[in-house]
Amino acid sequence: MDLEKLFNSFRSCNIAIVGDIMLDKYIFGHVSRISPEYPVPVVDVSEETFRLGGAANVAVNIRAMGCRTSLFGITGADADSDIMLELLGKQDLTTSSIISDASRPTTCKTRILSQNHHIVRVDHESRHHISDALEAVILDRMRTSIDDFDAIVLEDYNKGVLTPRLIREIIDLATAKDVPVLVDPKLERFFDYQGCSIFKPNISEVAASLGIMPPQDDTDIETACVQLKEKLGCEHLVITRGEKGMTIFNDSFTHIPAATLDVADVSGAGDTVIAMLALGAASGLDIVTSAEIATLAASTVCQEVGAAPVKTDKLLKACRDYFGRNL
Template identity: 40%
Template sequence: MGAGPRHGQEISLLRDEVHYLQDTIARRWPQTKVLILGDVILDKYVYGHVERISPEAPVPVVRADRSSEQPGGAANVAMNVVAMGARATLVGFTGRDADRELLERQLAAAGVDSALVAVDGTPTTAKLRVLAGQHQVVRLDHESTAERPAPAYEELLQRFEAALASAQVVILSDYAKGVLTKTVCQRAIALARKAGVPVLVDPKTRDFSRYAGATTICPNRGELALATGVHGDVEEELNHGQRYVEQLGLSHLTVTMSEKGICLLWPDRRHHAPAVARQVFDVSGAGDTVIATLALCAASGVPPEQAASLANLAAGIVVAKVGTVPASAGELLSELRARNKDGSDLKAMSLPELAEKVAAWQAAGDKVVFTNGCFDLVHVGHVTLLEQCREFGTRLVVGINSDASVSRLKGPTRPIIGEQQRARLLSALAATDAVVIFDEPTPIDVIKAIRPDVLVKGGDYTEATVVGAPEVRSWGGRVELVPLVEGFSTSDIVRRIGAQAKA
């Protein structure tokens, strides 16, 4: 560990790509379930300091100050998945010991569904690292890499198949600890392909044939060099990698190249996604973050090229932290917003981001105002309403109905303007501080999540008909009604356009 150099270069994404990825993370990932099959590890840490050398042997004596434990290996992949807002089911081997119990408690607390098979006579794989300051003094491994009894593998695959029924993507996380034998890999891949579920593999063996039929294998350069037998010649390594795609029946090969980013390989072409420029503190867990991101993208239909760029952003987040700490959906969304140079884009937020932002504003003494609407064909009446709303506080949050919600409310010909464009237009107004899109018919979930100080609606409402009014009053807020600007409505504008077109 320790501060390192800045790695990578600036990732370039078009505005539409940023909006597409933001929408995918905020709205599709929470509906996604990832099934992880692989080697489960418990990472243990003892932190201390060295004051002297042992009189018994020429080794440092570490005085322990604190200790910690966290899920590692395939379990860390699952932790990354849930941190990104999705659901995860983890299948793997453990022993019948205290480490299993600790691991299961931590996974459950994080929201990971575990379907772990306890095997008698083998320990739960655990790695104990002793650190003095920022330097690792020693690592002690408790593990067995031997194959387990045949009934254990049968139970493993039965649990995998049961979880597969509700999964949208599979990750095979291989740490060479005895779970992903060639037979297990081939049976798992065959089951997933039959179900139409993509499979991503994080390999550990030099024999990639055991992963044949997967959607993609994601080796780093060292793992690719080991598999191909080519060392030091990047071009030749990648040439060999391209041949693997056809030989193994893959969709493509995904090669992670540390500070050089990610290279996607097809038989006849390549795509290079550069890494994000970042001060590197610790690369622990970056590979688990990358494959979790790629898997969620695969489940959501994100093209591999954009998935690779997003995975690089996620990796950039975790290498800037000390220790194995997953990247969150909120951090990814913030990184994506930073890709846009126009500050107005920073106003469009997911609900979790917005709740966090509003809490920070209120803690700083700001009075937060909320209003909502479809805002289809933004006109002077809308602008006047928002300017009046802003006068009731110091921050204005605007909720807008999604395209699907507008259609349900106003019919199949609406909206005229898509949700992302409507959000963009409202974000450009000086009166607004934040914009959030909601799918439901009413904004009640948004109101409960952000707890505004003032709730504002137009004069065509009464306080008794304003959604969220009782809730806002319950926490000491108030409801305000403002008069509408006569002669301006989206329906009137649409009718006038239609009449002029007929004339």
């Protein structure tokens, strides 16, 4: 495999990401005492940083590989929205398809850490569906641009953007144009994504959606995959299994072990996986190779604290090492 040629091919692709965009705020500090007011730790703050999360983090990872990226989503009309739009601009991501909605806050997750250990997370968000008018705006922009896209990612965090109507009409539109649709689901609308190209839940979501105990081994996960694929009618299932890696199911099963690297933080790893799968789909790469690269990409970002985009040079090195051993 010519990895440099493959990575260069990503630059000619154009991928749309539709879904819940988020702002991640990190407050770093040190705990040295307990509050006299109540028995909770007191964090002496040393640093505050902001990063892009959710669908925006997927877009950052795709853009980091040189691919053209169109991000569709909703923010509030607030200070967090201003910060988010500034960060998107710094990542060379266009904001023309991001709509401001004054009736809801910008989704912001604030994580407080002491010596790189999470203490608490504070969420500002709305989980209500966006209005019919906003649905119509997003669909109109998708119809106008559909011929430009090589793949579409639906990134669902159950924050209200991916409504049943939006999901159905985007999948129908993409199917008519032979554009692959990849889905990173959450439980609320888990089975609304029928007919998508690639469906990527994690092992806990699979168990909860089917009402079963979490699968413990390859045989269990294969049985669950058959049930899930029958319900969804998707082309490929990609199940992320944490330290056990991934399972791919289309006409057969492929189990990919997790990469063995030091893990500092798993935040954003799922976003990185769907981003790499989308790049593979857009460039015509087979699903197993795409998943192997996605596994390696996730392992590299897990070495950093907080959601961080994949680094091309680091991923290229990991791919050379992996495929050199497995050819």
